[in-house]
Amino acid sequence: MDLAGVPVLVTGASSGIGRALAEALAGRGARLAIAARRGGLLEEVADGIGSRGAARPVVIEADLSRAGAADELAAAAVAGLGRVEILVNNAGAGLVAAQAAMGDDEGARALFETNLWSPLALTRRLLPELRASGGTVVNVTSSLQSVPIPLLGYYGASKAALAHLTRTLRHELEGSGVSVLEIVPGATETAARDVGLLPWRGRPMRTPPPVSPGSAAEAIVKAIERGRRRGVHPATSLLPLELPVIGRLVARIVTPRIDLG
Template identity: 55%
Template sequence: MSAVQLRGARVLITGASSGIGRALAIQLASEGAVLALAARRSTLLAELADEISAAGHTRPQVLSTDLAVRGAAAELGPRAISELGGGIDVLVNNAGSSLTGAQTRIADSDAARSVFETNVWAPLALTAAVIPAMRAAGRGMIVNVTSTIQAVPIPLLGYYAASKSALAQATRSLRLELAGTPIRVLEVVPGGTDTALRDIDELPWKGTAPKTLPPISPEAMAAAMVRAISRGNNRLVHPAYSLLPVELPIVGRLVATLAGARVDTLGALDPIDQLFHRKPGPETAR
């Protein structure tokens, strides 16, 4: 584990227009990082860049993109490297999207494929795009934001769970692939976080939704991420109690079974396409 110097570090954050991505951008800027912010909503990105600049920090580069479009991530990598002066020290794959609905209705539709494009293929493409510059510089960190839902297969959230599970496995494999290089790989596993991607409120519950622990704020999640990045950690699960289903899959399956019994899976549910801030957001999480 090697520390990462944040002052002057060049950081690309996807899904930066709201939620965890936005909070992370503000906190990294306060640490002296030089940022490139990517998301679909360019107006929100510009407002965030203005806020960071007004606080006396280096104004971030604003890079509007839709990572649900195939090829967008591969184009974003070189563009960000150029805007940041020829390199990237930290890539934060934070963008995320979700889709609530029955797999038997949604199948492999365009809406379903866009979830995997954003949550899986975009992070892999961006990583491949920036790794050569990191290896040439002799340093770098890839940060992939997954979710505790990788271990909690709740009905009607199968697309989000499967995509985050895929990204989690790819992240662990990438860490081993890069073990002989100076590049670090950090998996961030958010627990329940108060972002627009909290689709638990969209599920068709039988009666009232079950009580859950209060979600943490995006700012608290971002603060934990800043610490993990600066320390060069391999994994961050936050809050700490979220470790339970991740480390003990039987717990996650039990939670999913109990919660699933309260979801109206047989009702006339129309697919609900939730393509929120791509990361976020995600950002994020249960």
């Protein structure tokens, strides 16, 4: 796929992987609508892209933890771009909480609204556009879908659900002309890495060095351009996906090091 001139909606574009991805797509010539909760940061991203000679993205402030926000975002993206040919469901919320304490409280429900229900709502709303153009749905999940680490269950479960629905969506859209791509990031250097937020007993567990958001974004762009069905970055994150016993073993090793109260 040649991305020059292609209209793309990227959610969660104010920081981290989403910001780096917006910059990488703009560098390929894509026309962008970028969305996130923090409008000021989105404006900075758009100004930076415009200052490098690319088309300035359409900026849409949207809180995808709110039910109904996805439909509003889809309408705004189509109004701003004319159409959407690639939808990147990258926005994600994290949460460090014990299930026994939180249950289905407001925070847990907001996480699932952002990580699961909003991607589904955006996909449904934009499918007519995507069918007409032979477009692509890109869902960003996580390697934690296969690693049941204590206190990260809400995040991992939401990403596991999105991963499963991504695979079934691919089958449901077989022959429609719409491509479905799952992106599975491993440890990435962002402002709020889950490993740093856990209440460790003593020092945090040593983990492999995280990759940069820029390298993750480049891997995503290449996966889109090459029409892949799944992209995993770094490649070592394939291990718990293909051999789930490894993910369960990691969780068993990590659990005694976490202060569960």
